[in-house]
Every structure is written in C-alpha cells, then in structure tokens.
Amino acid sequence: MDLPKSFRTFNREEQEIFKEILANRRDVRGHQFLIKGIPDREIDQILEAALMAPSVGFSQPWEFVIIKDLETKLAIKNSFEEKNQEASHLFEEKKQKAYDDLKLEGIIEAPLNIAVFYVPSKEPVLGQTAMPNMGRYSVACAIQNMWLMARSLNIGMGWVSILDAEKVKTILKAPEDRELIGYLCFGYTDGFYSKPELELKKWDKRKLWKEVVVNGKYEVK
Numbered sequence: 001m002d003l004p005k006s007f008r009t010f011n012r013e014e015q016e017i018f019k020e021i022l023a024n025r026r027d028v029r030g031h032q033f034l035i036k037g038i039p040d041r042e043i044d045q046i047l048e049a050a051l052m053a054p055s056v057g058f059s060q061p062w063e064f065v066i067i068k069d070l071e072t073k074l075a076i077k078n079s080f081e082e083k084n085q086e087a088s089h090l091f092e093e094k095k096q097k098a099y100d101d102l103k104l105e106g107i108i109e110a111p112l113n114i115a116v117f118y119v120p121s122k123e124p125v126l127g128q129t130a131m132p133n134m135g136r137y138s139v140a141c142a143i144q145n146m147w148l149m150a151r152s153l154n155i156g157m158g159w160v161s162i163l164d165a166e167k168v169k170t171i172l173k174a175p176e177d178r179e180l181i182g183y184l185c186f187g188y189t190d191g192f193y194s195k196p197e198l199e200l201k202k203w204d205k206r207k208l209w210k211e212v213v214v215n216g217k218y219e220v221k
Contacts, residue, residue, distance in 0.1 A: 021152050026192045028156030030106030033187035037111045042153050046186070049149035050116075055138035057126030062139045062181075065172050067113035072171060076183065077107045079167045080160060087162055098203060105160045110185035115168060116143055117178040139181040146184065156189040 010018075047064060055061060067073065084104065091099050107113060118139045121128075128134040143159070150157045165180040174180075199206055 021148055024192060025147055025151045026156065026196060028106065028158045028185070028187070028189055028192070029103045029197070030109040030158075030185075031103045032156060032189045032191070033106045033109040033111075033185070034190060035111070036188045038155060038186060038188070042155060043112065043186075045153060046146050046149050046155070049145040050142040053138065053142035053145045055141070056128045056134040059121055059125045059128070059135060059138065061119050061121065061125075061135045062142050063117045063119055063178065065115040065117070065174070067115060067172075068111065070108070073107050073113060075171045076113070076163070076168060077105075079164045079171075080105050080107060080162055083162045083164055095203075098201065102197075102201075104162060106158050106185040106187070107160060107183075110158070110187040112186040114146075114184045114186065115172055115174075115180060116146075116182040116184065117174060118181050120177055120179070136179070136181060143182045143184065150186060151192075154188070155186055156192065158185040159183070160185060 043066075050062065050064065051060070053062075067076075088096055088099050116139060118136050120135060125135065147157050147159075160183045163180075163183055168174075168180050168183060169178060193200060198204060
C-alpha cells in the first residue's frame with residue numbers, strides 16, 4: 001500500500017526562524033504577565049500545536065482543561081503555596097534565600113491556565129509495551145509544542161510544577177485514571193528575558209555539549 005508523502009522542504013531562512021523560536025523560548029512567571037486577554041484564535045493555535053505532537057503508537061493520550069475563572073485559579077494557587085513552603089526548606093541556606101526571592105508561578109496573573117492530563121489506555125499501546133512511560137513522554141511532547149507555538153505568537157508560557165497533583169485533580173473534578181503532567185500559565189508579557197531567568201540569576205550554569213553528549217557509548221571509569 002503506497003501512503004501519501006509530503007514533499008515540503010524548509011529553506012535556510014525558515015530554519016533560522018525556527019532556531020530563533022527555540023533559542024528565545026522562556027519559562028514566564030507571574031511578575032511578567034500582562035492583564036491583556038488572549039484571543040480565542042491564538043488559544044486555538046496553541047491547542048492545535050499540541051494535537052500535532054508525536055505520540056507513541058499514535059495513541060494521542062492527552063486531555064487539556066481550559067481554566068480562566070478566578071475561583072479555580074485561587075484553589076490551584078493554594079496548592080502551590082503549600083508545596084512551595086515545603087520545597088523552600090529542601091535547599092541549603094544560600095540557595096534557600098535565592099529560592100524564596102523567586103516568583104515561581106503566575107497562576108492568578110496569567111489570563112489563561114491549561115491543565116494537561118495523561119489519559120492511560122485500557123488496551124496495549126504500540127511502542128509502549130516495554131517502556132510504559134512513553135505515553136507520559138508523548139504528553140510532554142504536546143506541552144513542548146504548545147510552548148513553542150505560544151512563543152511564536154509572542155505569548156508567554158510558564159510550567160508550574162510545584163503543585164499537589166491529586167489536589168489539582170480534585171479541584172478540576174478529573175476522572176480517577178487521569179494523571180496531571182503539566183499545569184501551564186499563558187499570557188502576553190512585558191518582555192522575554194535575554195536568557196533563562198535562573199541562568200541570569202546564577203541559580204545554575206548552562207551545561208556544555210561535552211558534559212552531556214556521549215559518542216558511541218559510555219566509558220568505564
């Protein structure tokens with residue numbers, strides 16, 4: 001059976017634009033969001049990008065909950081505050097002070113929140129039988145697509161990971177089998193940092209190629 005193929009190729013200019021989007025993607029936090037709402041057409045484009053993501057066995061194991069009302073945001077924010085207090089004490093004294101000074105979310109400030117859930121299949125999934133987490137990784141790919149599309153639309157996105165996932169499920173009345181993978185905040189911003197905020201604030205250094213790229217196989221030390 002001959003399947004249809006696309007002969008679309010990308011020129012150097014298009015490749016450079018994509019590279020610019022990758023290089024200028026940022027994790028945007030509350031103090032950067034503007035009150036300005038996001039038009040539905042832009043939200044649709046972000047969601048369409050998510051649906052174009054690769055997924056193991058073409059399973060598309062994702063669901064997206066659109067959150068705009070303040071009451072729900074406040075409930076989610078309370079979960080963040082609880083977990084944030086716990087997390088602060090895990091760092092040594094110098095980093096704890098830096099941690100406390102960071103604004104790590106924008107749940108209330110962002111006009112749009114989207115909770116992204118993994119929906120496990122009740123049947124075996126092609127490509128997931130040996131590595132069961134592949135479904136979750138597929139959802140992460142969808143989130144990355146959303147992040148890049150948002151940035152191309154000049155919309156900021158922040159991924160809030162300091163949350164009690166089960167409390168979020170309860171607040172959103174999610175079915176028992178759903179698993180929260182990402183809680184995302186979207187909004188126009190007052191500008192994107194020239195580098196990731198944590199790099200600018202010297203929380204950590206950017207790793208070099210030689211630190212993370214292995215040729216062939218690992219060497220025994």
